[in-house]
Amino acid sequence: xxxxxxxxxxxxxxxxxxxxxxxxxxxxxxNAVGAGYPVPRNLNYFWNxxxxxxxxxxxxxxxxxxLAMHYAANGLVAFDSVEHxxxxxxxxxxIRYAHANGASFFxxxxxxxxxxxxxxxxxxxxxxxxxxxxxxIFLLMMATAFMGYVLPWGQMSFWGAQxxxxxxxxxxxVGEPIRMWLLGGFAPDNDALNRFFSLHYLLPFVIAAVIVxxxxxxxxxxxxxxxxxxxxxxxxxxxFHPYYTAKDGFGLGVFLICFSLMVFxxxxxxxxxxxxxxxxxxxxxxxxxxxxxxxxxxAILKSFTANFLGVPAKLWGVMAMFGAILLLFFLPWIDRxxxxxxxxxxxxxxxxxxxxxxxLLLGYLGQAEVTPTVVLLSQLCAGYYFxxxxxxxxxxxxxxxxLPLPNSISESVLHGEAAEAAPYGTAATA
Amino acid sequence: xLRFFAPLIAPLVGALFVCSLLWAIVMSPHAPAAHLASExxxxxxxxxxxxxxxxxxxxxxxxxxxxFQVYKEVCSACHxxxxxxxxxxxxxxxxxxxxxxxxxxxxxxxxxxxxxxxEAATRKSLPSDFFPGPYPNEIAARAGNNNALPxxxxxxxxxxxxGPAYIASLVTGYADVPADLKKQFPDFNVPPGLHYNxxxxxxxxxxxxxxxSDGQVTYADGTKATRLxxxxxxxxxxxxxxxxxxxxxxxTGIAVVGYLIIATLLAFAAYRNIWHGRKH
Amino acid sequence: xxTLETTDDPNQRPPVIGGAYDEGQGARxxxxxxxxxxxxxxxxxxxxxxxxxNQMNPSADVLALAxxxxxxxxxxxxxxxxxxxxxxxxxxxxxxxxEIAEAKAVPVASLRDPQTLDERTKPGHExxxxxxxxxxxxxxxxxxxxxxxxxxxxxxxxxxxxxxxYDTAGRIxxxxxxxxxxxxxxxxxxxxxxQIG
Numbered sequence: 089x090x091x092x093x094x095x096x097x098x099x100x101x102x103x104x105x106x107x108x109x110x111x112x113x114x115x116x117x118x119n120a121v122g123a124g125y126p127v128p129r130n131l132n133y134f135w136n137x138x139x140x141x142x143x144x145x146x147x148x149x150x151x152x153x154x155l156a157m158h159y160a161a162n163g164l165v166a167f168d169s170v171e172h173x174x175x176x177x178x179x180x181x182x183i184r185y186a187h188a189n190g191a192s193f194f195x196x197x198x199x200x201x202x203x204x205x206x207x208x209x210x211x212x213x214x215x216x217x218x219x220x221x222x223x224x225i226f227l228l229m230m231a232t233a234f235m236g237y238v239l240p241w242g243q244m245s246f247w248g249a250q251x252x253x254x255x256x257x258x259x260x261x262v263g264e265p266i267r268m269w270l271l272g273g274f275a276p277d278n279d280a281l282n283r284f285f286s287l288h289y290l291l292p293f294v295i296a297a298v299i300v301x302x303x304x305x306x307x308x309x310x311x312x313x314x315x316x317x318x319x320x321x322x323x324x325x326x327x328f329h330p331y332y333t334a335k336d337g338f339g340l341g342v343f344l345i346c347f348s349l350m351v352f353x354x355x356x357x358x359x360x361x362x363x364x365x366x367x368x369x370x371x372x373x374x375x376x377x378x379x380x381x382x383x384x385x386x387a388i389l390k391s392f393t394a395n396f397l398g399v400p401a402k403l404w405g406v407m408a409m410f411g412a413i414l415l416l417f418f419l420p421w422i423d424r425x426x427x428x429x430x431x432x433x434x435x436x437x438x439x440x441x442x443x444x445x446x447x448l449l450l451g452y453l454g455q456a457e458v459t460p461t462v463v464l465l466s467q468l469c470a471g472y473y474f475x476x477x478x479x480x481x482x483x484x485x486x487x488x489x490x491l492p493l494p495n496s497i498s499e500s501v502l503h504g505e506a507a508e509a510a511p512y513g514t515a516a517t518a
Numbered sequence: 519x520l521r522f523f524a525p526l527i528a529p530l531v532g533a534l535f536v537c538s539l540l541w542a543i544v545m546s547p548h549a550p551a552a553h554l555a556s557e558x559x560x561x562x563x564x565x566x567x568x569x570x571x572x573x574x575x576x577x578x579x580x581x582x583x584x585x586f587q588v589y590k591e592v593c594s595a596c597h598x599x600x601x602x603x604x605x606x607x608x609x610x611x612x613x614x615x616x617x618x619x620x621x622x623x624x625x626x627x628x629x630x631x632x633x634x635x636x637e638a639a640t641r642k643s644l645p646s647d648f649f650p651g652p653y654p655n656e657i658a659a660r661a662g663n664n665n666a667l668p669x670x671x672x673x674x675x676x677x678x679x680x681g682p683a684y685i686a687s688l689v690t691g692y693a694d695v696p697a698d699l700k701k702q703f704p705d706f707n708v709p710p711g712l713h714y715n716x717x718x719x720x721x722x723x724x725x726x727x728x729x730x731s732d733g734q735v736t737y738a739d740g741t742k743a744t745r746l747x748x749x750x751x752x753x754x755x756x757x758x759x760x761x762x763x764x765x766x767x768x769x770t771g772i773a774v775v776g777y778l779i780i781a782t783l784l785a786f787a788a789y790r791n792i793w794h795g796r797k798h
Numbered sequence: 799x800x801t802l803e804t805t806d807d808p809n810q811r812p813p814v815i816g817g818a819y820d821e822g823q824g825a826r827x828x829x830x831x832x833x834x835x836x837x838x839x840x841x842x843x844x845x846x847x848x849x850x851x852n853q854m855n856p857s858a859d860v861l862a863l864a865x866x867x868x869x870x871x872x873x874x875x876x877x878x879x880x881x882x883x884x885x886x887x888x889x890x891x892x893x894x895x896x897e898i899a900e901a902k903a904v905p906v907a908s909l910r911d912p913q914t915l916d917e918r919t920k921p922g923h924e925x926x927x928x929x930x931x932x933x934x935x936x937x938x939x940x941x942x943x944x945x946x947x948x949x950x951x952x953x954x955x956x957x958x959x960x961x962x963x964y965d966t967a968g969r970i971x972x973x974x975x976x977x978x979x980x981x982x983x984x985x986x987x988x989x990x991x992x993q994i995g
Contacts, residue, residue: 179849341782352771364677478532
């Protein structure tokens with residue numbers, strides 16, 4: 089329990105009292121996402137995305153378990169088994185389209201969640217562990233999504249597996265043996281497909297477990313808020329339930345509307361036509377690109393085109409691509425500014441939006457056909473990405489003059505409305 | 519010592535990556551890439567409108583049946599459709615006996631085993647069978663087509679950028695090499711066995727023109743079988759073959775989104791209600 | 799919570815702070831809206847369960863049952879064959895005259911599942927006994943389709959799983975099975991061809 093004024097779980101119903109004695113699960117829920125968890129009262133809609141990410145994982149696990157009932161992880165029949173789901177299984181098309189688009193929506197909400205954390209400084213003390221676990225979840229998601237995309241065993245699946253396992257061959261000396269070990273062969277085949285299926289089924293549950301740790305770590309300091317100012321007293325918070333359950337319910341509705349529009353009216357918009365062609369190890373599609381959520385990192389990979397300091401370009405690209413994600417682990421210590429929220433950091437705020445545009449551009453460049461202009465632009469954008477996190481952030485943390493912070497959350501929200509600011513009851517006579 | 523150096527690690531690593539990129543920029547060739555005929559003369563698919571477009575779009579069963587006829591009489595000579603079963607034809611308006619007759623009379627038979635000798639044999643198809651393809655395997659298909667493989671058509675409309683409109687444009691798009699092209703790219707030629715088609719990505723396609731004249735098939739419903747009509751019908755049929763649940767999907771989608779909008783409005787009202795009078 | 803007092807003034811909306819949501823009078827008036835929202839969401843959640851459950855029902859290709867044709871000309875009298883229909887085995891057995899007589903001699907009223915041989919065969923083809931090869935107890939395949947297998951005390955079929963015994967008309971005579979072996983839908987296409995399904 090994070091704050092002394094948090095409500096205590098006190099079941100009135102005798103059964104719930106008995107339950108509380110024997111297995112205090114309702115108490116756990118009450119304290120985690122119930123009335124027993126005080127949350128800053130000023131959270132804006134960007135704080136909805138954590139819950140939405142959880143919902144997206146839930147959709148993926150439910151639809152995924154069902155798809156596994158019909159899918160066959162064998163190179164000879166995998167493609168046909170997916171089409172069997174699409175054509176003959178009752179509501180199979182719905183479940184498969186929901187799963188395929190669900191992955192995209194999971195990434196959309198997680199990217200919003202990450203950028204919210206970046207803007208409001210949610211990665212800073214005392215929430216470093218929350219951030220670190222979040223980056224772990226992000227990495228696990230990427231691995232899961234990649235392996236899931238291999239399973240339909242279409243052309244993009246096959247060549248995606250070929251290219252992505254090819255990253256490992258950039259490692260000097262041990263690279264090629266590692267790639268062979270990952271694939272269980274010289275090229276992706278049945279063995280690779282089977283192990284990817286096994287891991288694709290396993291990892292979401294690992295993600296769910298790390299999410300539990302993520303929330304646990306969050307509940308020790310409590311949630312950050314748009315001012316970045318720490319909670320100081322009861323007047324700064326409201327209980328999670330019903331205030332934020334209601335708000336998240338509304339957010340979930342909006343999310344599901346967007347999701348349904350994609351699933352029912354444009355289910356293949358985010359996919360690639362070539363994945364409706366069965367895997368063919370003898371012919372690469374003309375234009376191979378990863379799924380959209382990998383595109384910024386793919387652009388970084390492609391932008392390192394010259395050997396430098398004796399390190400081959402391929403290895404630079406692979407190091408940069410992994411480095412672009414791994415540097416997030418160090419962010420709490422790279423950014424030494426004591427101010428959390430970008431609202432009070434005039435320079436950081438501007439550069440944050442530069443980063444957003446930079447990443448969106450990288451995403452566009454990642455799928456664009458390779459021309460000299462595209463290469464040059466992605467080199468500049470990739471350069472800014474690294475400069476932003478590794479050079480600019482440490483420098484501005486040192487020299488930026490922050491705007492004056494509010495004294496407390498309630499002050500910033502209420503502007504002197506004493507009646508609401510005072511703890512319950514004490515302002516009755518004012 | 520550490521206190522002094524630790525803050526320098528990140529900028530140094532960052533500088534390393536940035537320098538590597540700058541070096542790559544310096545080293546990159548700046549000669550503009552040569553233009554290719556396939557970039558200059560490739561055409562986007564024609565604007566063809568189908569009944570199944572849009573959120574309320576439905577298949578036109580008469581069109582699908584005509585398209586099936588074109589597939590059966592023209593395309594199926596080379597192209598298989600191994601993921602579609604005869605029983606599926608009931609969805610586009612054929613009756614059970616019609617389906618049975620279609621299966622029985624299909625040009626190629628379903629592979630089976632001779633029950634007495636165990637040797638490979640064929641038998642008449644049943645409604646539960648998938649369409650038997652014209653070739654027993656890929657090698658035979660290539661051998662029969664100048665080493666080009668006619669792709670399976672079950673998912674073709676979803677497996678090509680541009681979808682059914684691309685397919686209709688392609689089959690009606692055969693032409694002579696334009697004089698402009700010959701002028702701009704004197705080296706361009708159409709190798710023997712290939713055919714010029716501006717809708718195909720690299721302009722030369724192995725498939726000979728499948729629809730050669732108006733009236734190539736005779737429609738039972740009296741529709742005039744122009745080449746564009748046949749192309750449009752067969753591409754609509756291919757879309758159905760690739761996405762047979764499209765109507766069901768869109769109908770369900772309208773209901774689901776309608777429900778969700780009401781639920782979300784209610785959720786919004788409940789949210790405002792709970793937060794009523796609470797500044798945040 | 800213990801340190802907080804309650805207010806006596808009914809006009810003042812009790813400010814909700816860090817503690818539990820206060821179910822005061824003001825809140826109660828608006829309960830209807832919250833209940834409506836939650837119930838409406840509940841209806842949606844229940845509707846989602848339909849496809850999630852229905853997907854486990856047999857898929858369209860499984861339901862598209864192929865009829866199976868059987869050539870009877872190669873079956874020896876007194877023996878039979880097992881063929882697969884709907885992924886289940888079917889017994890096609892050529893009964894000997896003695897077996898037919900034996901089946902007809904049994905008083906029908908004494909049977910657990912009273913049926914005559916005539917009801918279980920087609921007129922004019924009483925020598926062809928066609929039944930599912932699925933024991934009505936728990937679904938094992940009984941022995942006895944060829945004379946080399948045990949046919950049990952009643953000369954028909956014997957289920958090795960739990961000892962059910964069937965007679966030469968495929969009727970249950972002893973053991974735990976409740977019903978006779980099921981006769982599938984079938985028709986004679988010619989004197990020597992039968993179509994099952």
